[in-house]
Amino acid sequence: MDILLEFLGQSGFANVTLGNLVMIAIGITFISLAIVKHYEPLLLVPIGFGAIVGNLAVAPGMSLSVYDEGSVLSYLYYGVSQGIYPPLIFLGIGAMTDFSTMLSNPKLVLLGAAAQVGIFLTLIGALYIGFTPAEAGAIGIIGGADGPTAIFLSAKLAPHLLGAIAISAYSYMALVPVIQPPIMKLLTTREERLIRMKAPRKVTTREKIMFPVGTLIICALIAPGSLVLIGMLMFGNLLKESGVTERLAQTARTGMIDIVTILLGFSVGASTQAQTFLTPQSIGIFALGAISFAIATAGGILAAKAMNLFLTEKINPLVGAAGVSAVPDSARVDQHVGQEEDPNNFLLMHAMAPNVAGVIGSAIAAGILWSVLVG
Amino acid sequence: MDILLEFLGQSGFANVTLGNLVMIAIGITFISLAIVKHYEPLLLVPIGFGAIVGNLAVAPGMSLSVYDEGSVLSYLYYGVSQGIYPPLIFLGIGAMTDFSTMLSNPKLVLLGAAAQVGIFLTLIGALYIGFTPAEAGAIGIIGGADGPTAIFLSAKLAPHLLGAIAISAYSYMALVPVIQPPIMKLLTTREERLIRMKAPRKVTTREKIMFPVGTLIICALIAPGSLVLIGMLMFGNLLKESGVTERLAQTARTGMIDIVTILLGFSVGASTQAQTFLTPQSIGIFALGAISFAIATAGGILAAKAMNLFLTEKINPLVGAAGVSAVPDSARVDQHVGQEEDPNNFLLMHAMAPNVAGVIGSAIAAGILWSVLVG
Amino acid sequence: MDILLEFLGQSGFANVTLGNLVMIAIGITFISLAIVKHYEPLLLVPIGFGAIVGNLAVAPGMSLSVYDEGSVLSYLYYGVSQGIYPPLIFLGIGAMTDFSTMLSNPKLVLLGAAAQVGIFLTLIGALYIGFTPAEAGAIGIIGGADGPTAIFLSAKLAPHLLGAIAISAYSYMALVPVIQPPIMKLLTTREERLIRMKAPRKVTTREKIMFPVGTLIICALIAPGSLVLIGMLMFGNLLKESGVTERLAQTARTGMIDIVTILLGFSVGASTQAQTFLTPQSIGIFALGAISFAIATAGGILAAKAMNLFLTEKINPLVGAAGVSAVPDSARVDQHVGQEEDPNNFLLMHAMAPNVAGVIGSAIAAGILWSVLVG
Amino acid sequence: MSIDNVLTGHGLGIAVTGMTVVFAGLVLVSLYIRVLPRVLEEAGGLARRRRDRQATDSTVVPAALSSADPALLAAIGYVLQAEREHALALDDQRITLREDDEEQRVWTAIGKMRTLATRM
Amino acid sequence: MSIDNVLTGHGLGIAVTGMTVVFAGLVLVSLYIRVLPRVLEEAGGLARRRRDRQATDSTVVPAALSSADPALLAAIGYVLQAEREHALALDDQRITLREDDEEQRVWTAIGKMRTLATRM
Amino acid sequence: MSIDNVLTGHGLGIAVTGMTVVFAGLVLVSLYIRVLPRVLEEAGGLARRRRDRQATDSTVVPAALSSADPALLAAIGYVLQAEREHALALDDQRITLREDDEEQRVWTAIGKMRTLATRM
Numbered sequence A, B, C: 001m002d003i004l005l006e007f008l009g010q011s012g013f014a015n016v017t018l019g020n021l022v023m024i025a026i027g028i029t030f031i032s033l034a035i036v037k038h039y040e041p042l043l044l045v046p047i048g049f050g051a052i053v054g055n056l057a058v059a060p061g062m063s064l065s066v067y068d069e070g071s072v073l074s075y076l077y078y079g080v081s082q083g084i085y086p087p088l089i090f091l092g093i094g095a096m097t098d099f100s101t102m103l104s105n106p107k108l109v110l111l112g113a114a115a116q117v118g119i120f121l122t123l124i125g126a127l128y129i130g131f132t133p134a135e136a137g138a139i140g141i142i143g144g145a146d147g148p149t150a151i152f153l154s155a156k157l158a159p160h161l162l163g164a165i166a167i168s169a170y171s172y173m174a175l176v177p178v179i180q181p182p183i184m185k186l187l188t189t190r191e192e193r194l195i196r197m198k199a200p201r202k203v204t205t206r207e208k209i210m211f212p213v214g215t216l217i218i219c220a221l222i223a224p225g226s227l228v229l230i231g232m233l234m235f236g237n238l239l240k241e242s243g244v245t246e247r248l249a250q251t252a253r254t255g256m257i258d259i260v261t262i263l264l265g266f267s268v269g270a271s272t273q274a275q276t277f278l279t280p281q282s283i284g285i286f287a288l289g290a291i292s293f294a295i296a297t298a299g300g301i302l303a304a305k306a307m308n309l310f311l312t313e314k315i316n317p318l319v320g321a322a323g324v325s326a327v328p329d330s331a332r333v334d335q336h337v338g339q340e341e342d343p344n345n346f347l348l349m350h351a352m353a354p355n356v357a358g359v360i361g362s363a364i365a366a367g368i369l370w371s372v373l374v375g
Numbered sequence D, E, F: 001m002s003i004d005n006v007l008t009g010h011g012l013g014i015a016v017t018g019m020t021v022v023f024a025g026l027v028l029v030s031l032y033i034r035v036l037p038r039v040l041e042e043a044g045g046l047a048r049r050r051r052d053r054q055a056t057d058s059t060v061v062p063a064a065l066s067s068a069d070p071a072l073l074a075a076i077g078y079v080l081q082a083e084r085e086h087a088l089a090l091d092d093q094r095i096t097l098r099e100d101d102e103e104q105r106v107w108t109a110i111g112k113m114r115t116l117a118t119r120m
C-alpha cells in the first residue's frame, strides 16, 4: 500500500502544474492548427506533440525531460542545443531548392537583404526592453523567418531562450498568411500591385552548378559565422545540381531531412516546459517577434519601392514581402495578394527570388550576430 | 618472426573460448531459424550475426567489443545502453500501426491489461530465486513480450542483464507460435473457441487523430516512467493519422525504423559475449522468461473468460492470449487456433485490439517498475 | 564603426591564407573532376565541397572547424575520428555487393591477397623516409585502394595524417583508369591479354547465405582487428542474401549509406585545412600513395602470371590488377584493357572476384597493422 | 531461494501496485476511446461541416459481411488493401501545400515550387 | 526599459554593421550571379563542346507565355512538373557508372555490376 | 631517410607477417568457398527437400554462352538485369509474414495487418 501511495506521489496527477496544462493546451492548439488550417504541419505537429510530452515529463527523481542528464529526450535535444540539426535541415533544403528564379533575377536578391532590417531593429527593441545583447541578438533573428537559423543562433547566444524563440519563429512563420497581407496592402498602391514583371530568362546547368560554390565563398568570407548554415545549404544544392550525385541529394531531401525534422521538432517542443517557458521574458519575445515580422515585411516592400525609383522595368513591390523568407508561404502570399487585383498576374516565380535570397540573408545576419555577440 | 608469433597470440585462435564458440553457434541458430522458419527475421538475423561478431571480439589489448571504451561497437551500443533506440523503434511502430480495431472494441483493451500479470508474477518469482528487486523487475518485463520495452527497462534497472533479457524476450517472441497454442487449448473449451464476435464498427478520422493525444496524456499522468515509450508510440501514430505529416510518418516507418533496427539488433547481439552472458543467471532468466510468457497468455485468456460472466455479447477467450503483445504473431496465433475449430471464424481483427493494448500495457508496467525500482 | 572594423578583422578576408586558397582550388578541382570526368562523384563532390568549407572555417575566436571543440563540424567529424562511419559504409556495401563471381572462382581470391603487397612495401618505404611505424602503417593502407578501410586505420594509428591519407586514397581511386593501364600493358604480353576464361558456374542461394558467416569467422579469427570492417561488410551481405531481411538491406544500401557517405565525405574534406594539410608530410604521403597503387597493381598481375605456371586453365593476368580493390573501377579497367586486344573478351565478371577479394584482403591487412602497430 | 527475498523486496506490494496501475491506465484508455465518438458527435457540429471532405471511414470490414463467404471477404480485403497501398504510394509523393482550391492549380502551373513546399 | 540599454549594448553599431554586411554579402552574390552567365559564355568555348549533351535548360516558363491564358500555363506547368518528377524517379535508380559509350552496354550485359557501382 | 628506420621499425617483420596473414586469411576463405558447395550438396538432403522452393540459382551467365555472340549476351544480360531489378522493387514491398499457405490469403483479406507485420 505504501508502494502504491509513494508511486502516486510520483505520478503526473501529483506533479503536473497549471502551467504544464497551459502548455499542453498550446501543444494541442498547434496540432489542431496544423491539421485544420494546414499551417506548417511538418513542424507544428512535432512541436505540438513534443510540447505535450515535455510538459508531462515532470516526475521528481526520474530522468525524463530534455533538461535531465542522461534522459532519452536530453539525447534527442543535444542536436538542438549544439546546433547540429539546423545545418542538416539546411542540407536537405538545399537539395530540394531550385535557385533558378533567383539566378535569372539578380536584382531581386537585394530585397532579401532589405527584409533583414527586421532582425536588427528588433535587436534594438530587445535591448531597449532590457534583454542582454546576446539575448537581443537571438530574439532579433526571429525576424529572419527561418526556423533552423533561429534555433542555430539561439543555441549559440541564448540557450535558455531557445524554446521561446523557436516557438515564436515557427508560430509567426505559420501565421505569415495572416500577418503579411494587411501590411502589404497598407504599403502599396493598387497600381503597384498590378505591376506585371517580365518572365525570367533561362538558366543553364553550368550556372546552377557554379552558384552554390561561389555563394558559399562570398558569404563565408564576409560573415564566417554563416559558414555552417550556408555551407550546408549550398552543399545540398550542389548535390542536387551536379547531375552526378542525385542519389545523395535524393536522400538528403527525403529520409535524412525527415528524420532530422522529426527529432528537431519533437525535441524543441519538449523543451517548452512550463517551468522554464511560461515567463515574462517569453511574452516579451513573442511581442518582439511579431514586430520583427512586420518590420521585415515592410522592409522588403519599401526596398522594392525604392528600387523602382531607379529602374525602368518596375518591380511589383509585393514580391519584396517575400524577402522575409518563410519559404514558400511568404511567396505564395505575394501571389495571392497580387491576384486579388489581377487574377492573371503570376508573381509566384518572381517572389521566389527574394524568398530564397532571404534565407541566405538571414543566415548571414545570424553569422554576424554570432561573431559580434558571442562570449 | 617474433612479430608473427606475437600477432598470433592476439589472434582469435588463441583467445576464443569454448563459451564463445557456443555463443557463435547460438547466433548461427538464430539466423537459421529466421531464414528457415521465418521467425521474427528482422530481429533474429541482426541479433544472431551480432552475437557472432561480439563473440569474436576477444583480442586482448584491442578495443573491439561493446564493453571496450572507444570501440565502434561501443558507440553503436550506446543507443541500447542509454535506452535511445527503443523509443525510436516505437516511433516507427506507431507510424505503422492502425489502432482502428482497438478503437472500435474498447472493452478488449482490458485483456491487454490482464496479460501484464505475467510481468509481475515473474518479478515475484525472480525475487524468490534471489535476484535483486531491480533485476527482478527487468526480468519480469520479459513477460511484456515487447523487445524495445524490455531493452528500455533493462537499460535502466539492470544493464548487466540486458543481453540475456533481450535475447530471452526476442527468443520467446519468435516462439509464440509454439508456446501459446497448448496453453490456449488447455484453458478454453471447444464451445468457447467457436464463439464468433461481432464485426467492429467504423472508426472516424477524428477519433484516430484524438486517440494518440489522449492516450499519451492518460498514460503519462498515471505512470510517468512510460512517457518516453508511449510518447514516441503515440507521436508516430499521430504523424500517421494527422493526414498532413505523411512524409514524416513514411520515413519513420521505413528508413528510420530500419536503421535503428539494424543498429539495435546488431549491438544487442554483440553484447552477448560468453564471458558475461553464459552465467547461471542467464539460465534463470530464460527459465523465468518462459514462465512469464505462459502466465501472460493464461492471464489474458482467463480475463476474457471472467469478462464473459458479465457480458451478453461473449468474447472468444482465444483473443485474450493476444494481450501479451508480440505483435502481430500473437494475434495470428489466435486466428490460427480459432480456425482449427471453425475455418470461417476470423478472429484476427478482434485479436489486434488486445494485441496493441498489450503494447501500451507493457509500457505502463515498465514505467511503474522503473519509478518504483530505480536508484 | 569600431564594431564594423572589429567584425572585418574576424572576416574571411582578413584570415584566409594563401594555403587556404590553394585548398579551395583543390576542392573545386575535385568537384570539377567528379562532374566532368565522372570520377567517383559520390565521394569527390562531398570531399571537394567539404575542403572548401573547411578552408573557410578560419575565423579566430569562433568554433567552426572540425578541430574546434563544440563546433558542428567537429560533431560530424566525430564519426570519422572515431572510425564509426567506415564500418557503416561497409554495411551498405555488403548489402549491395553480389559475391557470386567470387564464390564461383575460389582461386581468383588469391589475386586479391597478392595485391596487398602494395600496402606492406609502402609501409617499408614510409619507414625509410622517416615516418614512425604507426604513421607508416596508416600510409601503407592507401595501397589497399579502399577509402573506408584507409580512414578506419588512419583514425586508429595516425589521426593527424587522416586527411592526407584519405584524400590520397580517394584521389588515386578516382585515377585508377589513368594509373593502372600502363602498368598492365607493361607487365603482360599480348598473348596473355588475349586469354579467355571459362564462364563461372552457378551459385546457389545457400552458398550465398553461408558465405558471409564463414568468411567473417575466418577473417576475425585470423586478424581480430578486421572484425568490425569485415563484420559489417558480411552483415550487410547477409541482410541482402538471407531473403527474409530485404527491407533492412534495402535501407542499408540506400538511405543509410547515403547519409553516412554525405557526412563522411563532407567532414573528411573539411578536415583538410591548409594549416594542417599543406605540409611536407602530405607530399610524402601522396608520393607513397602513388607508388603503393602501382605496386599493388603489379602484385596482382604478377601473382596471376605465377599461378598460370601451375594451372591448366590459364588466368588472364589482367584480372590480377583488380585485386587492388577500388571496386568497381578497377574491374572495369581490366575489361577495357582486355577489349583493346579482343573486343569479344568479357573479363569483367572474372575481374569482380579478385576485386571484392581485395576489399577483404585490405580489411585483413588493416586489422593486422592495427594490432601490430597500435599503442 | 526463499520467500524472504520476496518479502524483503516488497514483491507483493510492487505486483499489486503494478497491476492496479496498469489496469487503471488501460481502463481510462478504454473509457476514453469509448466516450470519444460520442463527444466528437456532439461537439462535432461546427467541425463536421468544416471537414466533411476529409473524414473518410476506416477500412474495417462492415458488420454485414462478417459471416459472409470467406472468398468474398478475401476479395474485398484484397481490393481495400491494394487501394490503400496505392493511396500510400501517392501519399508518399504528396506535399504539404494546401490542396483546397483553385489556387493550387496555379502553383502547379509554375512547376517550380514543389521542391520548396516542404521547407521548414 | 531605457535607451541607455541600447547604447550600452552597442545596439546601433551592431544594427548598422549588420545591415551593411548583409547588404554587402547579397550585393556580391547578386553581382556574382549577374556576371556568371557572361563569364561562362566567354570561358565556355572549350567546355561547351565537351558538355553540350548535358547542358539542359531549366524549366522556367518562357517569356512569350508569361501573359498567356492561365489554363494553358497550368497545362504546360503540369506537364513540365510531371516529366520532372518522372525524371527524378528514374534518377533515383541511376548509378554512377559512366554512361558515355558502347562499353556501357557490355556492363549491362553482365548484369552483375550494378549493385557495386555506387561503391566507395 | 635511412634503412635504419626500416630496421628499427621492424618494417620487414611487419611486412612478412602481414603478407603471410593476409594470404593465410584469403587462402582459408578460398578453401571455404571451394568446399562449401560440396558440403551443402552432401549435407543438403534434408534441407533440400525443405527449401526446394526457395533455392533459386544466381543469375550468372551459363557457360555455353560465354563465347556466344556479344549482342545475344547483351540482350540476355539486359533481361536478367531488368527482371532482377523488378524483383528488387517488389522485395522492397515485401513484409515478413510467413508466405507459405492458405492462412496468408486470410490475413490479406483482413487488410489491417500489413503495417504491423514488420513490428519488433
Ligand code: NA
Binding pocket: A143, A144, A145, A146, A323, A324, A325, A326, A358, A359, A360, A361, A362
Ligand atoms: Na530570412
Ligand code: NA
Binding pocket: B143, B144, B145, B146, B323, B324, B325, B326, B358, B359, B360, B361, B362
Ligand atoms: Na505486452
Ligand code: NA
Binding pocket: C143, C144, C145, C146, C323, C324, C325, C326, C358, C359, C360, C361, C362
Ligand atoms: Na584492397
